[in-house]
Amino acid sequence: MKKLILTLALLPSLAGAAPITSQWIAPGNGISGASIINAPNTLWDRQTIAAVMAALQKNVPGGVAGLNMNGAMTAPLLSASGTFGVQSQTAYPSMYVGQDMTAVLGSPLVGNNTLQMGGTPLGTVANSPMGSPGLPQSLVISSHPDGPFNNGCGLCLFTTGGQQNTMLAELGGDDYEGDSRIVPISFDTAGIYWEAGSRQARLVLPVTAYTTTTATLSVSLTPQQLLLIHQGQYIITNSADPAASDVETWDNPHFLAGIVRSVDNTGPTAVITVWAWNRMGRSGASQTPSLTGLDTFYFPKTPAPVVFVGSPTKVFGFNTMMQYDGAFTGAGTRDTSSVHQLEWGEVDVNVQNETRAGALSYHGLTFGGGQSVPAGASITPGQVFTSESYELMLANDMPHHLEIADACGNMAIDTNQLYLPSACSLFALTPVGAVYDFDMTELHQIVAGYNERLVTHLTSDGTGTGSYTNATLRFGPRINGTKGNTSSTDTASLLGEIDFPGSTGGVALCGYGVNCGLSVAGNGDVSLAGALNVAGGATFKNQVSVNANLVTTGTTYYQNTAGDNIVAVAASTDASKNNVLAYSSLASGGASVLFNLPTTVGNDLTVTGGLETHGNAVIGGYGGSTLFKDGVTFNQQITAKSNIVLQGTQFFQSPSGSNIAQLLEQTDASTGDTSVVLSGLGQNTHFDIDIPTNLNSNLLITGGLTSHGNTVLGGFGGSISMKDATTISADMTVTGSGTIQGNLTVGGNGGTTVMKDGVVLTSLNGAGNAYACLNSSGQLYRSATACN
Numbered sequence: 001m002k003k004l005i006l007t008l009a010l011l012p013s014l015a016g017a018a019p020i021t022s023q024w025i026a027p028g029n030g031i032s033g034a035s036i037i038n039a040p041n042t043l044w045d046r047q048t049i050a051a052v053m054a055a056l057q058k059n060v061p062g063g064v065a066g067l068n069m070n071g072a073m074t075a076p077l078l079s080a081s082g083t084f085g086v087q088s089q090t091a092y093p094s095m096y097v098g099q100d101m102t103a104v105l106g107s108p109l110v111g112n113n114t115l116q117m118g119g120t121p122l123g124t125v126a127n128s129p130m131g132s133p134g135l136p137q138s139l140v141i142s143s144h145p146d147g148p149f150n151n152g153c154g155l156c157l158f159t160t161g162g163q164q165n166t167m168l169a170e171l172g173g174d175d176y177e178g179d180s181r182i183v184p185i186s187f188d189t190a191g192i193y194w195e196a197g198s199r200q201a202r203l204v205l206p207v208t209a210y211t212t213t214t215a216t217l218s219v220s221l222t223p224q225q226l227l228l229i230h231q232g233q234y235i236i237t238n239s240a241d242p243a244a245s246d247v248e249t250w251d252n253p254h255f256l257a258g259i260v261r262s263v264d265n266t267g268p269t270a271v272i273t274v275w276a277w278n279r280m281g282r283s284g285a286s287q288t289p290s291l292t293g294l295d296t297f298y299f300p301k302t303p304a305p306v307v308f309v310g311s312p313t314k315v316f317g318f319n320t321m322m323q324y325d326g327a328f329t330g331a332g333t334r335d336t337s338s339v340h341q342l343e344w345g346e347v348d349v350n351v352q353n354e355t356r357a358g359a360l361s362y363h364g365l366t367f368g369g370g371q372s373v374p375a376g377a378s379i380t381p382g383q384v385f386t387s388e389s390y391e392l393m394l395a396n397d398m399p400h401h402l403e404i405a406d407a408c409g410n411m412a413i414d415t416n417q418l419y420l421p422s423a424c425s426l427f428a429l430t431p432v433g434a435v436y437d438f439d440m441t442e443l444h445q446i447v448a449g450y451n452e453r454l455v456t457h458l459t460s461d462g463t464g465t466g467s468y469t470n471a472t473l474r475f476g477p478r479i480n481g482t483k484g485n486t487s488s489t490d491t492a493s494l495l496g497e498i499d500f501p502g503s504t505g506g507v508a509l510c511g512y513g514v515n516c517g518l519s520v521a522g523n524g525d526v527s528l529a530g531a532l533n534v535a536g537g538a539t540f541k542n543q544v545s546v547n548a549n550l551v552t553t554g555t556t557y558y559q560n561t562a563g564d565n566i567v568a569v570a571a572s573t574d575a576s577k578n579n580v581l582a583y584s585s586l587a588s589g590g591a592s593v594l595f596n597l598p599t600t601v602g603n604d605l606t607v608t609g610g611l612e613t614h615g616n617a618v619i620g621g622y623g624g625s626t627l628f629k630d631g632v633t634f635n636q637q638i639t640a641k642s643n644i645v646l647q648g649t650q651f652f653q654s655p656s657g658s659n660i661a662q663l664l665e666q667t668d669a670s671t672g673d674t675s676v677v678l679s680g681l682g683q684n685t686h687f688d689i690d691i692p693t694n695l696n697s698n699l700l701i702t703g704g705l706t707s708h709g710n711t712v713l714g715g716f717g718g719s720i721s722m723k724d725a726t727t728i729s730a731d732m733t734v735t736g737s738g739t740i741q742g743n744l745t746v747g748g749n750g751g752t753t754v755m756k757d758g759v760v761l762t763s764l765n766g767a768g769n770a771y772a773c774l775n776s777s778g779q780l781y782r783s784a785t786a787c788n
């Protein structure tokens with residue numbers, strides 16, 4: 001009875017408060033469910049009471065939503081799809097649930113499985129630079145996460161599909177229901193929780209036929225399956241591209257795929273239409289997938305032709321697209337936007353009212369997780385990823401890809417491979433003159449269990465006054481040791497280093513960090529403290545001073561100012577001269593070797609070119625012989641402590657360099673006698689012997705002979721021949737026999753002619769030999785025999 005009263009009471013309200021002006025139209029006597037209501041211009045006109053009663057049933061199809069004791073509805077607001085508006089905006093709904101948006105937005109890109117807020121076209125709006133804007137809407141979620149799993153996130157977002165009531169956010173991730181004694185190690189909550197990963201296809205449907213734009217299924221689709229397929233979905237076949245010639249990899253698949261355009265489920269089997277079939281990332285004519293040529297690399301467990309509906313190949317956790325268009329900010333024809341800054345995100349950490357060191361643990365961004373492979377697998381967990389996989393990439397054309405605005409004393413980067421503390425004034429950390437000894441940067445790698453470290457090290461002995469000259473910078477390798485705190489004297493971990501000493505601009509190469517063998521001063525001077533072994537060529541542009549032995553095992557080249565090699569010095573290649581050092585001329589026209597200091601040659605010296613000496617030259621005197629095979633020019637006095645053997649012609653020159661005399665060996669063809677001939681080459685050449693001269697063999701003078709002292713001719717068993725007229729202006733003593741073939745004038749200059757021996761007279765024809773003798777009275781007489 002109460003129900004009937006309530007129904008009758010609601011009828012005028014539901015009829016739009018229209019008055020009932022006529023009787024009930026009933027099929028029989030009295031009012032029954034079949035009675036027809038007469039209510040013109042209302043929703044109830046010509047409706048039976050039974051239909052009206054059915055429309056007023058709670059929580060049933062076609063009825064009304066029930067209310068609880070607080071007036072809240074106890075049934076879902078929408079069972080499948082619908083729109084929502086607020087107050088005067090009901091003509092422009094602000095939310096769409098599960099609707100085909102083609103009629104609303106003019107585009108099917110938003111599918112029927114989507115809840116959309118805002119975007120309802122408002123038509124042309126005056127003074128709007130967008131022309132026909134969409135109705136904007138905002139979503140505000142006020143939450144207070146306070147438990148593990150889904151209780152721990154204000155917005156829990158799952159992208160792996162399935163039924164949401166089975167998905168759990170991994171927050172405080174211990175299953176407290178499985179063991180009531182478990183208390184999570186950390187009570188974690190999140191404002192937004194994303195879950196993304198190996199999302200399965202919505203449907204895997206068997207296929208019996210393909211065309212260039214369709215896939216015919218072997219079955220028709222159920223209502224539930226139709227809810228899972230819509231326009232705009234990814235759809236992938238397991239048919240391989242028959243024209244593929246490249247190598248298939250996980251990021252270069254060969255299967256054919258497309259985008260769903262429509263579904264026809266009116267026939268005995270469903271037909272899915274796509275815009276085209278092709279390989280991912282390819283364009284061109286659509287292909288027809290094969291029912292037999294299947295892609296067994298990508299789908300090794302699917303031996304029959306199928307399509308994977310709603311199956312992506314890449315899943316983003318989140319993806320932000322930021323766009324800036326200068327056409328809206330004055331670069332074009334309009335000023336409709338004031339945006340001149342884009343910032344992807346910012347995390348501000350504000351700490352207040354805390355005075356205890358280490359009270360707060362903060363982590364900005366962490367890439368974590370774990371990889372595992374089944375027992376017995378042939379790969380390591382890290383090999384699961386492709387070779388180009390990464391956790392962070394900084395790409396694009398950007399002035400700064402990474403900026404670290406750290407404070408003094410911070411650690412800018414600290415990894416297993418890279419150690420980079422902040423750069424700040426050392427004297428902000430230590431007082432002036434203090435000792436500091438620490439690593440500035442480090443690169444690490446583990447080799448056979450040893451920590452190989454490449455370190456930049458800074459040290460000071462505390463003797464400075466705060467200037468940069470007080471610091472010594474070192475760079476070199478270390479073995480093991482403590483990261484960030486390697487002592488410059490820790491020789492057990494030092495292998496070698498480049499040392500930048502306190503001298504301004506200097507650099508040194510040091511073994512074990514302390515044995516600095518090679519140093520370069522700021523002015524470029526090079527100092528070598530240890531032995532220098534040069535395996536290849538060495539070029540010295542300036543003077544080189546060597547304070548120790550210089551050992552060269554290769555060829556030493558000497559160059560001219562143009563950089564051309566002119567002389568090479570190397571050990572002789574002649575096996576018989578294994579210990580001979582050869583100076584070889586490399587320049588055209590020959591090259592000379594100049595010794596500006598006294599030079600002592602302990603062994604034989606062979607000069608194949610010219611030898612020029614500008615100082616005293618001592619040749620020989622060490623028990624060996626000096627041999628000159630070619631012409632030799634001596635510009636100064638030569639002192640020979642041993643024999644000098646001259647095998648060629650010796651030339652005597654004037655101060656102007658002209659040859660005026662020569663000394664050579666000559667053999668008389670008629671007698672076979674060999675003589676040394678001193679010949680004049682210039683006009684009126686004279687030979688002046690200023691010291692007493694003894695000749696042990698014949699002297700042949702073809703020109704004039706002038707003697708300014710006593711001249712003794714003969715006396716050694718030889719003969720003196722004067723073939724031309726000879727004038728002797730001073731006393732001449734002949735102690736041996738003499739033959740005068742020309743006229744002889746003896747005396748006549750006021751002197752006395754003394755002949756102590758007999759004089760043999762010979763006629764012109766060679767006969768009548770006789771002696772001209774002097775008797776005891778001094779008278780000359782002729783004798784056929786020797787004088788008495």
